[in-house]
Amino acid sequence: MVRNELILTDVTKRFGGLTAVDALSFKVEAGQIYGIIGPNGAGKTTVFNCITGIYKSEEGSVNWRGEEIRGLTPYQIVDRGIVRTFQTIRLFSQMSVAENIMSGRHIKSEQKLWHGIIHTPGSKRDELANWHRVEEQLDFFNLGRFAATPVGSLPYGIQRRVEMARAMAVDPTLLILDEPAAGLNDKETLELLETIFKIRDKGVTVLLIEHDMDMVMEVTDYLTVINFGKKIAEGPPEEIQKNPAVIEAYLGSEDDDDE
Amino acid sequence: MKELQRFGYPIFFVVMAILPHLLNSRWQAVAITFLIFAVVALSQDIVLGKSGMFNMGQALFFGIGAYTTAILNSQFGWPILATIPLAILIPAVFGVLLAGPIVHLRGDYLLVTTIGFNIVFVQVVQNNLGGVTGGPNGIFGLDSLSFFGTDLISQVSVYYFAFAVLMLTLWIMRNLEGSKPGRALHYLREDQLAAESIGINTRIYKIFAFALGAGIAGLAGTVFVVQYSAVSPEAFNFIQSVLFFSIVIVGGSSVPGVLIGVFVMFVLPEIFREFATWRFFIFGFAMIAAMILRPRGIIPATFGKIPKFLIKESNHGA
Amino acid sequence: MDIFLQQLANGLTIGSMFALVALGYTMVYGVMRLINFAHGDMVAASAFVGLTIYTQVMGQAASLLAVIVIFLLTAVAMACVGIILERIAYRPLREAPRLSAVVSALGASLVIQNGIMLIWGPQMRIFPELVPQISWDLGGVVISLIQVIILVLSLVLMVALYLFVEKTRIGAAIRASSIDQDAARLMGINVNSIIALIFIIGSSLGAVGGLFIGLYYRGITFNMGWQYGLYAFVAAIIGGIGNIPGAMLGGMLLGLFNAFIAGYVSSTWSDAFTFILLIIILIVRPTGILGERVAEKV
Numbered sequence: 110m111v112r113n114e115l116i117l118t119d120v121t122k123r124f125g126g127l128t129a130v131d132a133l134s135f136k137v138e139a140g141q142i143y144g145i146i147g148p149n150g151a152g153k154t155t156v157f158n159c160i161t162g163i164y165k166s167e168e169g170s171v172n173w174r175g176e177e178i179r180g181l182t183p184y185q186i187v188d189r190g191i192v193r194t195f196q197t198i199r200l201f202s203q204m205s206v207a208e209n210i211m212s213g214r215h216i217k218s219e220q221k222l223w224h225g226i227i228h229t230p231g232s233k234r235d236e237l238a239n240w241h242r243v244e245e246q247l248d249f250f251n252l253g254r255f256a257a258t259p260v261g262s263l264p265y266g267i268q269r270r271v272e273m274a275r276a277m278a279v280d281p282t283l284l285i286l287d288e289p290a291a292g293l294n295d296k297e298t299l300e301l302l303e304t305i306f307k308i309r310d311k312g313v314t315v316l317l318i319e320h321d322m323d324m325v326m327e328v329t330d331y332l333t334v335i336n337f338g339k340k341i342a343e344g345p346p347e348e349i350q351k352n353p354a355v356i357e358a359y360l361g362s363e364d365d366d367d368e
Numbered sequence: 369m370k371e372l373q374r375f376g377y378p379i380f381f382v383v384m385a386i387l388p389h390l391l392n393s394r395w396q397a398v399a400i401t402f403l404i405f406a407v408v409a410l411s412q413d414i415v416l417g418k419s420g421m422f423n424m425g426q427a428l429f430f431g432i433g434a435y436t437t438a439i440l441n442s443q444f445g446w447p448i449l450a451t452i453p454l455a456i457l458i459p460a461v462f463g464v465l466l467a468g469p470i471v472h473l474r475g476d477y478l479l480v481t482t483i484g485f486n487i488v489f490v491q492v493v494q495n496n497l498g499g500v501t502g503g504p505n506g507i508f509g510l511d512s513l514s515f516f517g518t519d520l521i522s523q524v525s526v527y528y529f530a531f532a533v534l535m536l537t538l539w540i541m542r543n544l545e546g547s548k549p550g551r552a553l554h555y556l557r558e559d560q561l562a563a564e565s566i567g568i569n570t571r572i573y574k575i576f577a578f579a580l581g582a583g584i585a586g587l588a589g590t591v592f593v594v595q596y597s598a599v600s601p602e603a604f605n606f607i608q609s610v611l612f613f614s615i616v617i618v619g620g621s622s623v624p625g626v627l628i629g630v631f632v633m634f635v636l637p638e639i640f641r642e643f644a645t646w647r648f649f650i651f652g653f654a655m656i657a658a659m660i661l662r663p664r665g666i667i668p669a670t671f672g673k674i675p676k677f678l679i680k681e682s683n684h685g686a
Numbered sequence: 687m688d689i690f691l692q693q694l695a696n697g698l699t700i701g702s703m704f705a706l707v708a709l710g711y712t713m714v715y716g717v718m719r720l721i722n723f724a725h726g727d728m729v730a731a732s733a734f735v736g737l738t739i740y741t742q743v744m745g746q747a748a749s750l751l752a753v754i755v756i757f758l759l760t761a762v763a764m765a766c767v768g769i770i771l772e773r774i775a776y777r778p779l780r781e782a783p784r785l786s787a788v789v790s791a792l793g794a795s796l797v798i799q800n801g802i803m804l805i806w807g808p809q810m811r812i813f814p815e816l817v818p819q820i821s822w823d824l825g826g827v828v829i830s831l832i833q834v835i836i837l838v839l840s841l842v843l844m845v846a847l848y849l850f851v852e853k854t855r856i857g858a859a860i861r862a863s864s865i866d867q868d869a870a871r872l873m874g875i876n877v878n879s880i881i882a883l884i885f886i887i888g889s890s891l892g893a894v895g896g897l898f899i900g901l902y903y904r905g906i907t908f909n910m911g912w913q914y915g916l917y918a919f920v921a922a923i924i925g926g927i928g929n930i931p932g933a934m935l936g937g938m939l940l941g942l943f944n945a946f947i948a949g950y951v952s953s954t955w956s957d958a959f960t961f962i963l964l965i966i967i968l969i970v971r972p973t974g975i976l977g978e979r980v981a982e983k984v
């Protein structure tokens with residue numbers, strides 16, 4: 110049985126003299142909600158950037174379902190079913206919510222370049238079908254009434270939802286979320302948890318970075334803890350909670366973590 | 369904005385359709401100039417406004433199209449209409465070849481390379497490379513429009529030819545808007561990294577935008593040749609590119625904004641001819657004032673459109 | 687060999703003029719991230735202002751003192767124009783989309799260029815012969831007094847500017863403002879004053895450049911700002927725009943390149959070759975020779 114697995118082996122990424130990610134290895138199994146935690150500046154976002162092709166790691170391998178994807182471009186990686194959100198939201202802010210989500214359909218759409226000049230019955234059908242898929246996402250994320258609103262004018266919490274909806278519109282196999290709860294209030298965080306479970310129930314593997322320990326403990330099946338780019342622990346949440354090295358790392362940087 | 373779309377366009381088309389019959393021949397010529405430059409400005413809008421690439425060399429593609437028609441007509445005796453496919457295709461190919469190596473350059477660097485291409489082109493044409501461009505004087509005495517042996521010499525027929533080209537351009541731009549490639553251009557304009565991360569090969573679409581803009585500008589070049597029966601290098605120099613660039617930004621990258629910009633830049637000076645020497649002095653101030661008063665342009669573009677069925681009753685804005 | 691040395695001398699002369707003008711572009715760009723398209727026209731304007739000062743104020747006297755006064759008055763006049771330009775055309779657009787400021791700069795360029803035409807007329811004017819026509823023949827290579835003056839004075843100004851920016855407190859404030867305006871503001875730097883200062887320095891250096899152009903080429907036209915300005919701007923980009931030593935390097939390189947093209951190929955191709963050089967450099971080094979690559983943090 111093929112397990113949709115993402116396997117990182119000894120991934121190392123340096124910025125000048127700084128080793129942001131240091132020989133990091135971990136494995137994500139199909140259907141998991143996998144968490145990566147660590148203090149600020151630990152290298153979590155950089156790991157995601159290495160997986161999604163924004164950076165190319167200097168060393169190591171990123172293996173996705175048996176294929177080496179290190180060195181592929183971001184859009185090639187999306188084409189293989191891996192989609193991400195950003196820690197600092199990156200939406201197309203002058204465009205409407207619906208169009209933002211429609212960007213997720215780009216790679217699934219069958220239109221060719223010349224359909225930008227002349228439409229055909231086929232391209233019109235494709236266009237309509239994709240807008241219907243956008244409608245599904247609008248419903249799933251409860252964004253229907255904002256469909257026509259320029260996304261830049263919406264509150265932060267809703268923008269986070271739009272960004273996830275955009276990623277889900279790709280029909281990903283693996284969804285990567287970079288601090289999805291950052292800046293959300295308690296109610297929104299609860300909704301987010303529910304949404305993440307629902308996404309998993311659709312058969313999507315979820316890999317997420319989180320700052321908020323309580324949330325991580327609740328939502329993830331398995332965790333890797335990193336500090337200074339290195340893995341310091343891994344295991345199910347209950348074990349991680351008791352791990353002295355993790356407590357040490359978090360207590361050591363308690364001050365700058367609390368928001 | 370909604371009303372403008374509902375009534376503005378039909379009124380515009382009707383007025384433009386009957387216009388030549390209301391004008392004497394001098395103003396017909398002005399109207400044709402308006403149509404030609406409107407097409408070039410809209411082609412510039414595809415690259416600069418819709419895709420956000422700082423292109424300041426659009427007159428280059430306009431010129432390649434015009435010279436293609438002129439050379440095929442003067443050297444090889446092709447009828448003007450028969451040159452159209454190549455007058456579109458050759459600039460488009462140049463668009464691909466020139467944009468390919470430079471589209472990854474950021475903002476101002478892209479801007480200066482496109483200025484550079486424009487200047488190189490003008491110098492090549494001026495120096496009569498290959499002996500077919502006529503040097504600094506250009507090529508003149510070209511054929512007029514003919515259709516299956518019937519000559520269409522009258523200015524009214526040139527007007528309708530130019531008008532048809534403008535309609536075609538607007539139609540293409542509308543199709544672009546409601547298509548995957550058109551949206552991809554908007555996405556990369558807003559945030560290139562986010563666009564790549566959602567699966568868009570931005571490089572391909574940037575080059576596509578250049579090629580499409582170049583093809584349309586090239587077609588406008590053919591119309592230019594029909595109108596003036598001549599081409600010369602300075603009609604396509606980089607000052608022209610600067611004007612097209614400014615028109616798009618001042619207009620706000622929207623179709624009505626760009627049309628107003630073309631009107632102000634190319635038609636008003638004809639009305640106020642006695643101020644000819646003051647023309648650019650006044651325009652300069654107008655450009656500064658327009659940008660200060662309306663930093664997003666006279667009529668800012670609203671990007672994209674979504675199907676009606678997605679717009680729910682309690683929608684916010686839009 | 688003679689051609690080589692001769693074009694080397696000519697290239698250094700042209701190059702130092704390019705460099706002086708390029709500094710104006712690069713300093714403004716460094717702090718404001720704006721291509722000041724009006725700079726070239728300011729340079730052109732200074733040649734005309736110098737001409738008028740010569741005929742109207744100095745009563746056509748060409749003594750050393752007169753030359754110094756012409757240079758100083760022109761520099762002061764252009765510095766004032768620079769400050770006004772920034773106030774009117776650029777300051778209101780600091781928070782606006784970048785292209786709005788670019789178009790405003792293009793507008794300012796048209797205003798200045800056509801202002802020159804309205805004041806001094808569309809025809810070519812001849813710049814006065816302020817420096818005696820002395821030249822030396824050094825074994826086949828002819829070097830004129832004007833060339834020596836241009837080269838030496840440019841070098842002095844550039845070294846002075848470099849020391850000012852690197853060694854003084856105000857210079858440090860300029861550097862800080864070009865790295866990060868907001869941070870500089872938080873450090874107590876008055877960014878508005880820095881920007882005004884930059885326009886003063888850039889415009890006066892440009893004024894010197896414009897007078898040199900008048901002295902060297904003699905014929906001055908209202909629209910020559912596009913030509914010289916574009917070359918200087920290209921020089922700034924080649925060096926890495928925003929980078930002060932880069933502008934000097936780029937100016938010199940471009941001057942030499944142009945001189946050798948004129949010497950060995952033909953000056954009718956100099957525009958084309960200049961831009962081909964630029965495009966090649968940008969393809970190899972997308973931010974110019976001394977420009978830094980900034981990676982976007984995600």
Ligand SMILES: Nc1ncnc2c1ncn2[C@@H]1O[C@H](COP(=O)(O)OP(=O)(O)O)[C@@H](O)[C@H]1O
Binds near residue numbers: 150151154156981984
């Ligand atoms: N593009 C970059 N250039 C230089 N340093 C970077 C870059 N991106 C991240 N870093 C550095 O790498 C380290 C890890 O950053 P990051 O992965 O963002 O941490 P985290 O997401 O865990 O908070 C930090 O010290 C950060 O400053």
Ligand SMILES: [Mg+2]
Binds near residue numbers: 153154155196
């Ligand atoms: Mg992070």
